[in-house]
Amino acid sequence: MQADIVLRNGPIWCGRQEGVVEALAIWQGRVLAAGADREVSTLVGPSTRIIDLDGRLATPGLNDSHLHLISLGLMMDWVDAKPTTVSTLDGLLSSIRERASRSRPGEWILARGYDQTKLDVQRHPHRSELDRAAPDNPVMLVRTCGHVSICNSRALQLAGIDESSASPPGGLIEQQNGRLTGLLAENARAPVWAVIPSPDEEQLVAAIERGGRHLLSYGITSCMDAAVGQRGGFGEISAYHRAKREGRLPVRTWLTLLGDPDRSIVPQCYEAGLITGTGDDMLMIGAVKLFLDGSAGGRTAWMSRPYLGEDRTTGVQMMPDETVNELVMDAHVKGYQLACHAIGDAAIEQLIAAYERALEAHPDPDRRHRIEHSGFSTPEQHARMVAAGIYPCPQQVFIYDFGDAYISVLGEERALGSYPFKTWMDLGLKPATGSDAPVCEPNPFPNFYAMLTRKTWKGTLMDVSERVSIEEALQAYTEFGAFSQKLEHVKGRLVPGQLADVAVFSRNLLTASADDILDNTRCDLTIRGGAIVHDRHGVA
Structure with missing residues (x-):
């Protein structure tokens, strides 16, 4: 041979x-x-x-165990509002103005990546500023976390949002002095997404191909698409299979199905026989995804104690306990692994309780339900995760990109120990890692840097006891990524077979x-x- x-x-x-x-x-x-x-x-x-x-x-x-491949590919055509591209409000508005000058009147201007804590003005852009930058176009500017958007007046008008609109459950429509600021958080953004033209199948396939090739340039050969159905509904399943059939799926992809109420594609997938593990080495149905809260930097992650600031907010609880319990139980009974978004300790508590309830009613010691992000988990929660076989799936690059923002909104006491990677390693919880792209770039090197140093982009030192070695960091990016998908016997190591x-x-x-x-x-x-x-x- x-x-x-x-x-x-x-x-x-x-x-x-x-x-x-x-x-x-x-x-x-x-x-x-x-x-x-x-x-x-x-x-x-x-x-x-x-x-x-x-x-x-x-x-x-490498295995990026949590990103949004279709969104990454689609947003590569959006206005780049990342701090590494534009660090000032004037620069950001100029980029939007330039895109509007090349667009037809009425055409949507979409931008993503700003972080108010890194802008020179240290605040969110305002609706009126976007109005001046693009007076003839609807504009949606998405914060880096993907959980907060700023819209101009044309966008809000198309979405039917005005000063009489009440914030929906699990969402926020911000007003100041009785006027809309343009800031929409979490579920409040749904009316805007509803009036933005949806991508067709060819656009979805092109996004899969574009985003996947970008991943290959970083040595990433496997990924998890963390919310399939978010932009194109059940049609995203068709797009993935078409991409594979036409040789346009560059990376091995584990599809996590959006399961949120009113947007879920789980019923259609289940009816088609698409449950966890269905597929092959290139394309496989993974877990079911529910969003339980938002982002810490956007002050929408659901915490048990208030954020800093006069409003004393504790973030956004996306769904009541009974809804989460019902959805988790339904997916668990149907044979799905779950991988649900929970960043704040209150959201993590809600999710662990729902997982425990499902596992007690229908035991499966190797189901490997996941907590996506799990940024502010507590020692008591860690003990319950170990006992129940629940695994954290964090993105350590958040420490590099957002650590300073966490300090600014939560204070050092609560922020420095966030994303406790070494603790999870020592407990045997096998944490994978990823980028949550397009939230962060899929570039693995800032991720490695954060795991090794616990330093932010500004050089701020977070809790040094959570540092790991390069061998542990590589293990997280390879072996543990495969483990999180129940594929550790297929990939993740360079061993015969x-x-x-x-x-x-x-x-x-x-x-x-x-x-x-x-x-x-x-x-x-x-x-x-x-x-x-x-x-x-x-x-x-």
């Missing part, structure tokens, strides 16, 4: 227990052998392709400084299923 591909002449990290080997052989899309170069050399034949690592590190392909998904980085992450990982590291090569799908230098 001869290998199709052999990687050699550089460290190859195969997994936390397996450690580093000298060479890796790939055959028919799977790992054939990993070990000493002299052993793997026996598998080299006339047609074997040799990849010289030249000292670079190879690892299992597992999928040959490989990322090759421009430097050895195992020995590089955290600063070099953040600023001076790239993904040079990505292999998915034994095929080269990204080659930064075009020379592999």
